[in-house]
Amino acid sequence: MTAPYDLDDNSVVVIIGTGAGGGTLANELAQKGIDVVALEAGGRHLPQDYINDEWPSFSQLAWTDMRTTSGSWRVAKDFANLPAWIVKAVGGSTVHWAGASLRIQDHEFRAKTHYGEVAGASLQDWPLTLKDLEPYYDKAEDKMGVTRTNGIPGLPGNNNFKVMKAGADKLGYKNCHTGRMAINSQPRHDRASCRQLGFCFQGCKMGAKWSTAYTEIPMGEATGHLEVREHAHVLTIEHDAAGKVSGVLYQDKDGNQHVQKARAVCVAGNSIESPRLLLNSASSMFPDGLGNSSGQVGKNYMRHMTGSVYASFEKPVHMYRGTTMAGIITDESKHDPSRGFVGGYEMETLSIGIPFMAAFLNPGGWGREFSATMDSYENLAGMWLVGEDMPQESNAITLSDEKDQFGLAAANVHFDDHPNDIAMRNHAYKQGMAVYDAVGATQTHPTPPYPSTHNLGTNRMSAKASDGVVNKFGQSHDIANLFVSDGSQFTTGAAENPTLTIVTLAIRQADYIAEQMTSKAI
């Protein structure tokens, strides 16, 4: 059959969400001739629509449905209803993302074994290894056009990078370069090369940055085997008397509700919505939510250890000119417990404009110290610190007392830093400030974490059904035709930005789903 598909067509695979995971999976399945209906809560915005202006872009793209927060993290105080900064649109958060594309390191897949027992952490080894993923990482890097792979040159360094590089050299760091970025440094795959606009977070108007919105999705649609329904917000997943998932209930733009039947359902709504959807789909057969016999749905929420360092200099830097994430220092991403914590972190350049700087530099802050930093904006350089945070069972997505616009329980996001996270952040702040001090910073500003951009772990994969939600292919331990296809599968967070691995897992999952369909296992 070719798209579009009937609501009653129970031969289709339904994918919920079209971001890094869902968008990639949709294309991969469609390329194999498998019929796919992808339901996306947001609308379709393409490069010509993106806005080079932070707040208007945010209102165009961001997920701002009701959410609540709890826990001791500062975001719960400063942004109580905005725990995460992610996208509601075709393409999901790959519209916003900066493009940093790093492989998870071998030892990070074996966190429990390698780090040992960490009090208060629910560490586990992934049920797969780097070796298992290598062939798929290769495919993902090729698909996304990651610089410094497949013979693709690195991007040129902008001013913000040059400051970082000079500091890194002075400090003796050995691994500092312009990154592995899913941004074209030369035209590739019918997409233009980067013109250093400096608005990567607002959607790349050049289309130079890989996003499923204008790569995977249209490629999948061109096969005739993929139908993407926009403004289709999935409310619950339904199952039959045998306990297999049978379809999904969604609401369209006009407020009408429909049930789309399905042979299999793949959940890819990002790590807050995916577990919420499973929890909100509770039934008399599955009173704790779908796929939740382990009780692990929503648990072990990770957001990466993050923080930023901005530094003021005597002379202009103009950090906002050019790629937002323009370079990286990887020296601290090793596991070296002599630093006082397990796991490691990356240092990556980052720049935000005046509108976001005002909101995120020191939320709630005011007075001369604050405005002096704003006054030195032209002379600022900046970096983002991103490292492995410890999974903790108590950090969780649960159903809130607040309701969303459909009357369904909203997600509550609970987070407390683990002592390891705090020790790592303090180390990272110290090193970040040292990089800038080495090149003459006049002031350094250790800036607190923003609302979460990396949301992970809430439907984690595990070898044993009692330890997690899905197996090593993202298939529910409980329900064979239910899959999780986004970052919520991550067993642990690792130091690296997650999207390359999300895409890699989606490519691998597509092969597995195809096999399972051929063998009639699902």
Add this chain to the structure above:
Amino acid sequence: MTVNAGEYTLNFVKTQSGNELVKLTRRQLLQRGLVVGSGLVLGSGFIAGSNAAWALEVKSLTPQTMATLVQMARDIYPHDSFGDDLYAAAVKSHDDTAASDAEFKTMIENGVAQLNSLAKAEGHVDYVSTGWEIDRTNILKSIESEPFFQTIRGGLVVGLYNQPAVWDKLGYEGASFEKGGYLERGFDDIDWL
């Protein structure tokens, strides 16, 4: 567009001072107003810069209240290179809100009255004529956890810093796609490292 981000609401209005503030001649000003301590001119239904470069119509709050909010805005985010017009544009929306929300209006008028009585208690005439920034800042510190202060401060995060005129002052160049990005416009022009 408004997004509820929690403790405060981010109001994504673009305040373009040039469009909203009226220009008056100095003569018109002197005819209509009187100069107050902060260097602003207050008239019936408006406040204006003493140099007559701009004026702001005030519909719901009193001109005295508006002038106090302008001073308070400067004290919360003091930028000595910014004219009062940028601060006036940043607090203007409170007058609009007060017009349709009586409870809000009361909170603002009471908040300003409280600032004035705290200033009096320290021996000053009122808040705007308290001479040193540090003295005004201390007054603000004593009420910083109150909804009045948080409303004004929270509103400034977007109201002040989302103005293109402010970006110019702070050296942020804004949208770049129309100009072909920075590839040929200095993305790597740093020369002092």
